[in-house]
Amino acid sequence: NAGVTQTPKFQVLKTGQSMTLQCAQDMNHEYMSWYRQDPGMGLRLIHYSVGAGITDQGEVPNGYNVSRSTTEDFPLRLLSAAPSQTSVYFCASSYPSGGPSSYNEQFFGPGTRLTVL
């Protein structure tokens, strides 16, 4: 199993450009999420999905779109990049929670380091 894969590893964009960050998992996990990590800010949830065709907003969704057409893939789209979106982006997946006691660790991908000039 490859686990959670993300492409690209690095990306530089100019303000106003659009791009898609790819995320795929081969563990048949229903739950997938996108986080951004900025220095001193921890991990902040952007969007998440509880299954194919179902997505919802997290803590910081503005400027990002997602879709979930298959269980395996969960791409993140930046519609018009801004310097404030310079960050490290992590995709994660897990089994859905069957309740508080469910063992549902999140598996993280290696991350995409994005710079917006």
Next chain:
Amino acid sequence: GQQVMQIPQYQHVQEGEDFTTYCNSSTTLSNIQWYKQRPGGHPVFLIQLVKSGEVKKQKRLTFQFGEAKKNSSLHITATQTTDVGTYFCAGRSGGSNYKLTFGKGTLLTVNP
């Protein structure tokens, strides 16, 4: 919304000293998870705590979940250079089975 505060933000220790990071939630949690992120790496799951007052150990790491399920701690005994990294707690409230709210993390550096 739910907030998870984590202290300290940074901790520098000499190898062999102990280390503790604390996590406090503004709401009661259904469970709490701990992750470790090595410099330049991605977060890796360490453990999940569910029960009030729960204590779990992994070798030199001891994890506790408070009686009120609003706080947690991670204690490392006799730190080693391999312990270097950022430790995050992440809480899940009863209202959401899916969303985790992460603390800002504690960066641990160890002087050999």
